[in-house]
Amino acid sequence: MIDHQLFAAQPIYDREQRIFAYELLYRSDSGLNALDVGEEIATSELIYNLCTGIAEHVEHFQYPVCINVTADFLLSKAFLPIDPQFVIIELVERITPTPELIQAIESWIQAGFRFALDDFEFLPSWEPLLQLASIVKVDVEKTTLTEASQFFRTIHTPNTLWLAEKIEDQHTYQSFKNLGFHLFQGYYLAKPKLVTGRRLPRTAIEFGRIIDVLFQPEPDLERLTAALKTDATLVSKLLRIANSPYYGASRPIETVKEIIILIGIEPLRKWVLLISCLQFVDTAHTRIILERAFMCSDLAHAHLDKESANRAFLTGLLSGCDLLFNVDKGDFLAELNVAVEIKEAVLQYRGRLGSLLRRIEEFEYATLMKKPDNYNVSYTRSYQSATTQVQSLIRTLNAKRKE
Numbered sequence: 574m575i576d577h578q579l580f581a582a583q584p585i586y587d588r589e590q591r592i593f594a595y596e597l598l599y600r601s602d603s604g605l606n607a608l609d610v611g612e613e614i615a616t617s618e619l620i621y622n623l624c625t626g627i628a629e630h631v632e633h634f635q636y637p638v639c640i641n642v643t644a645d646f647l648l649s650k651a652f653l654p655i656d657p658q659f660v661i662i663e664l665v666e667r668i669t670p671t672p673e674l675i676q677a678i679e680s681w682i683q684a685g686f687r688f689a690l691d692d693f694e695f696l697p698s699w700e701p702l703l704q705l706a707s708i709v710k711v712d713v714e715k716t717t718l719t720e721a722s723q724f725f726r727t728i729h730t731p732n733t734l735w736l737a738e739k740i741e742d743q744h745t746y747q748s749f750k751n752l753g754f755h756l757f758q759g760y761y762l763a764k765p766k767l768v769t770g771r772r773l774p775r776t777a778i779e780f781g782r783i784i785d786v787l788f789q790p791e792p793d794l795e796r797l798t799a800a801l802k803t804d805a806t807l808v809s810k811l812l813r814i815a816n817s818p819y820y821g822a823s824r825p826i827e828t829v830k831e832i833i834i835l836i837g838i839e840p841l842r843k844w845v846l847l848i849s850c851l852q853f854v855d856t857a858h859t860r861i862i863l864e865r866a867f868m869c870s871d872l873a874h875a876h877l878d879k880e881s882a883n884r885a886f887l888t889g890l891l892s893g894c895d896l897l898f899n900v901d902k903g904d905f906l907a908e909l910n911v912a913v914e915i916k917e918a919v920l921q922y923r924g925r926l927g928s929l930l931r932r933i934e935e936f937e938y939a940t941l942m943k944k945p946d947n948y949n950v951s952y953t954r955s956y957q958s959a960t961t962q963v964q965s966l967i968r969t970l971n972a973k974r975k976e
Contacts, residue, residue: 580619581765581896585639585758593756594661596639598765607641616642623655637661639689647677657685661708665691670702671955678705689736695724703730708756710736711749725752748917780849780898785910787842788887798829801845802939810848811836814969839883846890847966850897862893862950862962867959868933868952869926874953877925887911888918888926889933 581598599607600613608617619640639661662681668674678688682705689708690699692715703709711721723774725735737749740759749757786800788793801808808829815826815835826832835843846866850859869889874882894905906916918927936952 579768580623581767582638583758583765584763585756586762588754589751590762592636594637594639595764596663596758600767616646637687639663639693641665643820644674647674647681647920657687660686661689663689663691663710664702664706670699675701675705678702695728703728703733706733708734708736710738710758711754712739713737713745713749713759714739718752721749721754722752725754734825761958762795781905781909783845783849784887784891787845788911790881792838794833797833801829801833805847807848808832811841811844814844843966847963858893858896860967862890862897863963863966864956864959865893865933865937867962868892868936868955869929870956872929872933872951873926873957875955877929881926884912884915885929887927888915888930891915892919892930892934 578600581600582595583598584592585594585596587593599619599620601618623638623640629728637651637659638655639664664678682688687707688702688705689710690702690706691710692712711724713721716724721737729735734755736756736758737754738758740746740757740761742761746757746759746761783800786797791876801811811829812826812830815832826835837845843863847859847863850863866886868891870882870886877885891902891906891909891911894900895902898905902920906919909916913972914924914926915921918930921927922931933952936956940956
């Protein structure tokens with residue numbers, strides 16, 4: 574996979590020149606900056622790259638990260654998919670501290686997040702935020718040492734750290750240090766370092782999250798319901814299927830939880846995977862991988878044991894993640910909370926599931942080359958059964974689309 578620009582990371586140092594945190598800066602392969610693409614999009618992409626990008630330079634994960642966010646993001650109450658102890662949210666001067674925004678920030682703080690006032694210009698309207706901020710960042714290019722000294726003495730609050738940013742030389746650094754500032758950032762200390770790596774497609778990440786919930790040995794009904802609700806398209810299709818004569822419901826099904834109960838976990842897994850794959854991938858690739866998954870399940874049930882059938886189905890499915898999403902198998906599996914036995918089977922053909930997967934893939938190749946004679950009849954029967962099941966699911970789903 575090709576490496577992409579994920580973001581730039583600039584260290585922030587304490588008075589002993591130890592790294593205190595990293596500020597993450599938006600970067601893209603296109604060369605556009607955050608204002609070019611829009612701050613909302615830039616924030617979303619940066620967070621996504623931080624959480625899902627696979628980079629060789631991982632030092633920034635050992636320290637808190639400072640991230641600029643927009644007022645709309647704060648008001649959305651979306652929160653960040655990162656442990657609050659590792660995040661410092663920066664409020665830039667373009668934000669207007671309305672009562673609604675202040676209330677939203679208080680909610681974020683209650684959830685454990687910290688805030689920094691970035692490029693703080695000491696306007697009266699920002700005073701309410703001083704009581705909420707953990708860090709005050711002072712731009713030394715905009716604020717003279719005399720002004721900074723006055724502000725530092727007159728509005729210094731307990732437990733608030735003061736940070737001098739955009740330090741370009743030794744004299745400025747020493748002057749603000751002598752003043753009593755706690756943190757320092759700028760080219761004099763360290764330039765932003767570009768972090769590159771591999772990005773998994775959003776579709777692959779979403780698919781992986783569904784798998785993590787759906788393929789637990791005993792899926793939690795509430796957690797599964799919540800996970801499915803995040804995909805409106807998937808839910809609408811499942812509702813149509815649940816209300817169809819295929820399941821013979823005595824009354825219309827109206828909720829996601831009712832879908833799960835009516836369809837059942839095992840059939841639901843197959844419907845969800847089929848619908849999800851067809852949303853992201855062409856039908857031909859979906860059919861090949863699902864047929865493999867059905868074969869793995871069927872042959873594991875026959876030749877291993879009943880308990881292995883479900884793990885074998887997931888093994889067969891994940892063995893085709895590179896075909897489904899054009900991703901590296903190792904990168905994709907690293908993001909999933911699946912059993913080591915399954916990961917080793919997919920990546921190294923290890924264990925009983927790995928041996929079974931290898932035989933099935935060899936059978937697929939032999940069938941493609943029209944030379945399946947070396948395989949016992951159970952493989953051929955299983956393949957025919959898998960083909961029939963997948964075709965039936967696709968026909969049923971297509972029929973529901975036309976209604």
